[in-house]
Amino acid sequence: MQRSFWLKFSVFNFLIVALLGVTMRYKILYSMPFLDQKHLQEAHSHFAFYGWITNVIYVLILNYMHKINAQIDLKKYEKLIVVNLIASFTMLGAFLYGGYFWASIAGSTVALLCSFVFFFFFVRDAKKIQDSSKLWFLAGLFFAVISSVGVFNLGYMMMFKTATQDLYLASEYYYLHFQYNGFFIFSCIGFLLFSMKQAGSGISEKQNKLIFWLLFIGCVIGYGLSVLWMKMPVSIFAVIVVATIMQTIGAVLLFVFIKKNWTNLVLKWSAMHRFVLLYAGFAFAVKIALQLGSTIPALNQFAFGFRNVVIAYLHLVLLMCIATFLVNQILATHYFTITNKLLMGFKLLLLGIFLNELILGLMGVFSIKYISIPFANEMLLGVSVLMFASIFWIFLHLKSFKKS
Structure with a gap:
């Protein structure tokens, strides 16, 4: 193959x-x-x-x-x-x-x-x-498996017309949570740690397990953040808050590990590779901060009460964090010739994703006061065309230079 x-x-x-x-x-x-x-x-x-x-x-x-x-x-x-x-x-x-x-x-x-x-x-x-990354891939694939409960429940409700608003949303958020925050994020961390190991910056087993379990437990219990709009006992809410704090500590420790090895990565990785890590890392940091903030009831009601905020958050994780990181991983496999034209397409994609997130974020913030941004939908259409064109450009210039 x-x-x-x-x-x-x-x-x-x-x-x-x-x-x-x-x-x-x-x-x-x-x-x-x-x-x-x-x-x-x-x-x-x-x-x-x-x-x-x-x-x-x-x-x-x-x-x-x-x-x-x-x-x-x-x-x-x-x-x-x-x-x-x-x-x-x-x-x-x-x-x-x-x-x-x-x-x-x-x-x-x-x-x-x-x-x-x-x-x-x-x-x-x-x-x-x-290898230290093995643990992350096992967890990621495990989360992919358990996320299926949400899909099967959604499929059943849609087929037999038994859906209620609460059950539908709970099932949808269950699936999204364990795909986004579980399968996708854990797999990406696995790839990141392996890339760093190849660059001579391997993580110790003790540190790897500490970060892993903080994020793993935080992810499992963190589903509760997606359903805070449902009535729940104070004790369960307290457990969700503790798990969110654990996840935040895990993320901070991961950032500290990367920062500690940054000098070596400057020597081993290209400027573009490092920039994408900062770009995706920024999105991941914002995601972690928003999760922590959503434990405040008023902020949580705002987040789930406005569709633009939900869309902005989903795109932040899926596009700005995961998609950019994965495209960068594809380019880092050494299967393709990295040309200036290819990098130009990637830079335009990063710009398009940033502008998309900026407009969606502003729409979310202004929707608190029910203020609509003039020509927001026209701008989003223009940005989506830019992203499509840049991915097309990347695809055209993705040339193999050796067999895998």
Whole structure:
């Protein structure tokens, strides 16, 4: 299996996600009656999760396993990657056509079952791996598995029309929480620590486990932050606050470790690689700060009471933190020739993501006073076109210079 091909295919899938984003933004302003906006949103989110992010994480984990222990048989994982992609494109077509119905639910189920089997295989092969990042990948894949409870519940409620507003939101946030804050974030930290180890800045086992367990326990209990709008006893709320503080301490310790090794990274990593780490790290820091702030009831009501705030937060984590980090990891595999044209496309993508977040953030803040920003939707459409164009440019200039 040529991993450079599958990584470039992941960027192509990111391009499809961006095209769906442009279409949704266009549809807010102009008529496009043959496409349903709700169906577009469902296709956009599901394909972003499985066709783009899950796929690239799977391929990068295979790359990691090959580097750590070349004796591990990767063929079974390669088959799962193909099945996951077939399921992703099935979901893309089915959700665009009719939203939630048997075909889209079948696609979702197959993709979820893939994550179960991938986790099972990785647990078995992890015995052959002695490396600090292993723990993070095990946890990430574990969170991918348990997030499925939210999807199965959503699918069941949509099929049998039994959804209530509270149950629907609780299930949706459960799935999103363990995908975003679990699977995606933990996998990215695993890649980061391995990249740092390759640069000669490996983390000690003691420090790795301390940071890991603080973030892991914080993530498990941290789901409670997503459902603070539900009535709960003070004791449970107190546990959620403690878990959030634990997660914050874990994140601070991770930042301290990176800062301590920064001088070495300046020598070993390119300026662009370091900038993206700062860029994604800033988004991660804001995410951690917002989580801590959301334990204050008034701030939590604001966060969940305004749709623009929710969208800004989701894009902060998914685009500014995770997507940029993963694109950077693709470029850091040494499978592709890094040209000035390729870097220009990446810089434009970073600019587009920043502007997108800035506009969404301002819309969220101004919505407190029910003030609308003039031409906000037009600006968001323009920014989404910029992001699409920059990803297209990256895809065009992503040339392999050696076989994986």
